[in-house]
Amino acid sequence: MSLLAPEALSLFLLLAFLLLGLYRRRPKARLPHPLAPLLKEAAKEARGPLAWAPTLAFALGLGLLALAASRPLLPLPSRASAHATILVIDVSRSMMATDLKPNRLEAAKEAARSFLKEAPPALRVGLVAFSGQAQTVHPPTLDRKRLLESLNSLEFGRSTAIGEGILEALKNLREAGGKGDILLLTDGRNRTGADPLQAAEEAAGMGVRIFAVGVGVPGWTPGPEDPVTGLGFFPGAYEVDEELLWSLAEFTGGKYFLVDSEGELAELYRNLAREVHLGMEPVEATGLLGVLGGLLALLGVGLRRYLSPA
Structure with a gap:
């Protein structure tokens, strides 16, 4: 104040x-009285x-x-806040893996729904999906219903471009006012596109924090019933680049998490929804x-x- x-x-x-x-002070009686x-x-x-x-x-x-x-x-929180949170979700083929039930992408969607339920109603939230390239699925909005519809429409792609996902999220934040956070989820390592660390440097320059979440069970391998095995060569069941994700979070003042269950992932997103902040104005x-x-x-x-x- x-x-x-x-x-x-x-x-x-x-x-x-x-x-x-x-x-x-009341004066004391000078003469005693019974x-x-x-x-x-x-x-x-x-x-x-x-x-x-x-x-x-x-x-x-x-x-x-x-x-x-x-x-x-x-x-107090601004009604016309320039702050926003961008959910950046990996939709590469490896997100079909079933170590998180029913698969990694569906677990990520459910976690995103938990985030939207817990986030302050005045917080604008956007959605970016990335595989070999990144695209804005929905720009930052207060319309949770439309955002949930966009979330349900996510489809799989090929390769992984983490840096592109961050840059696309920063583009959305600039258009929304230039302030906010990025909640990044991936199960792999960067294979194409922009350097994620350079993208993180740009985010740090804007004052944008990156909360980096890696998903997958270390040591898990797909079985015959796993849908991944029906889509050709699968290079690895667990390829989270933990060092990169830690660096992205550390460089921007965010946090890094490694999650190996769908329940833990949903709980994490609920907690992060309480941690993100709205724009404040005096x-x-x-x-x-x-x-x-x-x-x-x-x-x-x-x-x-x-x-x-x-």
């Missing part, structure tokens, strides 16, 4: 003197636990009024604090009259 008129905080000194004036202890006890019971409520409400109200006079600025809270302070001060006066009738 920042203040546009910090000099107004000096009003708290006046508030302190006012409260000292309101606190009046009923003095009884009268003192009766006075305590008459005052009850709400004796300090009027003074407390009045003081708090004046304090809020003094704070309002300093014109505080509170950081909003002056003078009016809000002024109204609240005035109401509390009036409440204090009303309680005092109610508890201490004339």
